[in-house]
Amino acid sequence: MAKIAFTAGRVSGFKCPLDKKQAFLWDATAPGLGLRATPAGKPAYVFQSVYRGKDIRITIGSPAAWSISEAQAKARELQRLIDGGKDPRDLKRDALAAQAEKQAAAAAKVEADKAAALTVGDLWPLYLATGKPKRKDAWKPRYRADLEAMAARGGETKKRGQGLTRPGPLYPLLALPLAGVNEDTLKSWFDREAESGKHQAARALMMFRGFLRWCATRPEYRSLTDRDAGKAPAILESLPPNTRRTDALDSAQIAGWWAGTEQLSNRTASVYLRALLLTGARREEMAALRWQDVDFRWRKLTIADKVEMTRTIPLTPYLAQLLATLPRVGPYVFASTGKAGRIVDARASHDQVLEHAQVKHLTFHGLRRTFTRQARKIAPAGVPAQIAGHAPSAVAEGYAILSLDELRPHAECVEAHILSLAGVQFDAQTAPDSLRVVGAA
Secondary structure, eight states, rough: EEEEEHHHHHHHHOOOOSSSOEEEEESSSSSTTEEESSSSSSEEEEEEEEEEEEEEEEEETTTSOOOOOOOOOHHHHHHHHHHHHOOHHHHHHHHHHHHHHHHHHHHHHHHHHHHTBBBHHHHHHHHHHHOOTOSSSOOOOOHHHHHHHTTOOOBOOOSSSBBBBOOTGGGGGGGSGGOOOSSSHHHHHHHHHTTTTTTHHHHHHHHHHHHHHHHHSSHHHHHOOOGGGGGOHHHHTTTTTEEEEEEEEOOHHHHHHHHHHTOOOOOOOOOOOOOHHOOOOOOOHHHTTTTTEEEETTTEEEEESSSEEEEEEEEEEHHHHHHTBBOOSSSSSSBOOOOOOOOOOOHHHHHHHHHHHHSSSHHHHHHHHHHHHHHHHOOOHHHHHHHTTOOOSSSHHHHHOOOOHHHHHHHHHHHHHHHHTTOHHHOOSSSGGGOOOOOOO
């Protein structure tokens, strides 16, 4: 190979002939230093030598970035490595790998910083959209609404009463980084919320534990999540006792309670309360009953159900007569002039009933328990469970599901039993044929 001393003019003027794939110009000063050019590309300094009996060639860089003296110094450095028994290509690969590792570490740090800044509030909407309870396909609408209310910002005009709404119990947690949610932060949050109401704070905690479980199942959030933060002993010790409510009307109290409902000036509330006792339905299930779900001809009710989507139960004679006395002023059976268009909260009316009956305490769910207890006295265990919409495992494990025709005689016997305790004289044989919805066409 002919060699010449590199100069700026020789380097800048070196071109590759068009009839060749590449051409080289070799330096006479630095051993192994050359300039390589191709017809289409820009020239570059290269180093060529022999390592362990084999030719090697390494690209140094463009003349635009390397001066001649720098390229010559680099060529001498590479030759010294070979003379020392080292392969310059390994060093270059190591340098590139180190650079790549450094870049990867920097990128990982950026991602880690982003993850560390990820807040509960960032993930809460995603949890509402994609989360779900165990063994269920999706949230029940009412529970989903409760989740939203628990984390609400507050500051909106109250739908009932004066003033603005308060932030939900979970709202303060939305600002916390997910990685910062631990036993201490949850304990501090729970103690503050418990000052306003321990039971509400405890329910909010149970909901938030569901959120943490969901985060722990997502690979991208798992490393940031302390799944057991809400189960720490310091928090569990602060929870209010989980006492099971057992309130219900005794048999002797039913007559006084019933008389109290008949004296209510609000006819809708009066029928609503008695319908709860006669069916064992949950308060929201009965409040949401629509006229389209009341079949007077075939004597059946279709009720929105907590366990299933709906359940259909017999429309017993006396209940049918009660419903027929209500005016049809909208889609809901228990209509109201309020924003919801239906009865929402009958507690004031129920308090009047309890005062009249001299019963100190009875929840709406206590009416449901009363129905179940009375129905069990005269019907197979599965009958009250099916009418009231209990899950089979909750009340009567494995009870047989009866058809509407099979259920009807039992339902009518249960109604007659409750009416007898209430002191109501009713002839079920003559009433059904005269039923008519007030205000219906």
